[in-house]
Amino acid sequence: MSLKKAGFLIVLILLIDQISKLYIKTNFALGEEVEVFDWFRILFVENEGMAWGTKIPGEYGKLALTLFRLAAIVGIGYWLWDSVRKGGSRILIISIALIFAGAFGNIIDSVFYGVIFDDSYGHVASFLPEEGGYSSLFHGKVVDMLYFPLYKGYLPEWIPFWGGKYFTFFEPVFNIADSAISVGVAMLLLFNKKAFPKHKEEEEKKEAA
Structure with missing residues (x-):
């Protein structure tokens, strides 16, 4: 697979991801929800940190996380370029x-959204607000909106540790970018x-030798 085709796939995913986030950010207040099906809802939440809402503590925790992401994307980009150069498999x-x-x-969310949007608490955010x-x-905070509560209810009492507790599957809210990863x-x-x-x-040859 050529680097050009890989680039087209990347641009396509980025467009879908950012268009969906821009739509949610400019049409939903934080916590607003729309039920599409019983098992699928559009729910606007924002993620301040890593996956599952984990945060790096301290004043510079968010900055450190964003800089780490930037370094990681450079590494992934090189991996992609090198794999294409070496004729890597299509799946790879x-x-x-x-x-x-x-x-x-x-x-993109982490770097720019804090600057180009105002907050979404109790109202729909404005794009490029005059007040900053x-x-x-x-x-910036990462915009999430895809929510699939496939099951909601109390678990049977006989289940160890969680028996009798209210349980939601699948609880995390995510976005197109998370899905791609x-x-x-x-x-x-x-x-x-x-x-x-x-x-x-190569491993098989080494084992045979």
Whole structure:
């Protein structure tokens, strides 16, 4: 797979991701929800930190996280370029492109959204507000909106530890960028032999020797 095709895939995912985030940010107040189906809802939340809402403590925690993401995206970009140059498998190139696009999509939020939007508490945010954004450069929050509460209810009493407690599956709220990263990683895990055929052949030769 060529670098041009991989780039097209990345741009396509970035467009879908950012258009969906811009729409949510400029049409929903924080916490506003629309039910599409019983098992699928559009719910506007913002993630201040890493996956699952984890935060790096301290005054410079958010800045450190954003800078780490920027460094990571450079590494992923080089991995993509190097894999194409070495004639990597189609599955490998697609997987890396998905991971790159997803990481890049969330980086855009972290770097710019604090500057180009005001906050969404109790009202719909404004794009490029005259009073300035809700935060500074590199301190933006990631916009999430896809919510799939496939099951909600009290678990049976006989289940250890969680029995009798109210449980929601699937509880995390995520976005298109998160989905791209998850699909890319899943492809690498599920199709590992096809993604890294040369490495597997070299290992088999070493074991035979």
